[in-house]
């Protein structure tokens with residue numbers, strides 16, 4: 001059974017590759033697609 005995270009992001013949280021870059025809005029790490037959980041980088 002797929003987790004909610006996998007439905008949303010396409011992979012399990014432990015599979016996500018984070019870059020050594022911080023979101024300018026919330027300070028969290030940016031993932032391999034350049035997106036942050038807060039929504040920054042989508043536009």
Ligand SMILES: [Zn+2]
Nearest residue numbers: 023026036038
């Ligand atoms: Zn963010």
